[in-house]
Amino acid sequence: MAAEASPSIVDTVPDDSMKLLFVGMGVGYDHHWQHVTGAAMRACRDAISSNAIPAFRRGSIPGVSPDQMKLQIKLGVPRSLHGDLRINVVKTVFRFGEIVKLEVVDGGLICSNGMYKEPTEFENDDCCVVNAVVYVGY
Incomplete structure (x- = not known):
């Protein structure tokens, strides 16, 4: 039996346009x-909510100012x-830093929320799950 070739996965986020300091997942x-x-x-909030990066505000990185913080974001969303994903609304989560790249890939999950009710045109028992990775650098 011949082994099936697995598809290659090429990550485009993060790319080399910034010096990476921190990775948050949520x-x-x-x-x-x-x-x-x-x-x-x-x-996205989950990915960044339990972390603080004072280095940008305190000048701890020589030659780097707070306005040089860059973000690259990758979202795993059910295909x-x-x-239905409103990217501009998602971006409002990030109050600091410049979002230099945001990539949406197949991922996440749709599953039952366990609260069965008779489906209507607008409602059923599905739950939507999204994964986020936030790369912070300069």
Whole structure:
């Protein structure tokens, strides 16, 4: 039996346009409405919420000012929800730094929220899960 060739995965985020200092990872979900934008915002907040990077504000990195902080973001989103993702809204999570790249890839998950109700045109028991990786550098 011949081994199947696995598809190669080429990461484009992060790229070499910045010096990488920090990587944050997070998960966000929307229990009731499959609101992928809200789930993506939660994932991004989760990725950055338990970290502080005072080096940019205190001048701890010689020759680097606070306005030089750069962010590259990668979101794993269920393919069927890519078209519903509002990138400009997700970007509002990041109050500091310049977002130099944001990539959306197939990922995340759609699963049951465990609260079965009779499906309607707008509602069912699906839960949307999004993964986020945030790369911080300068």
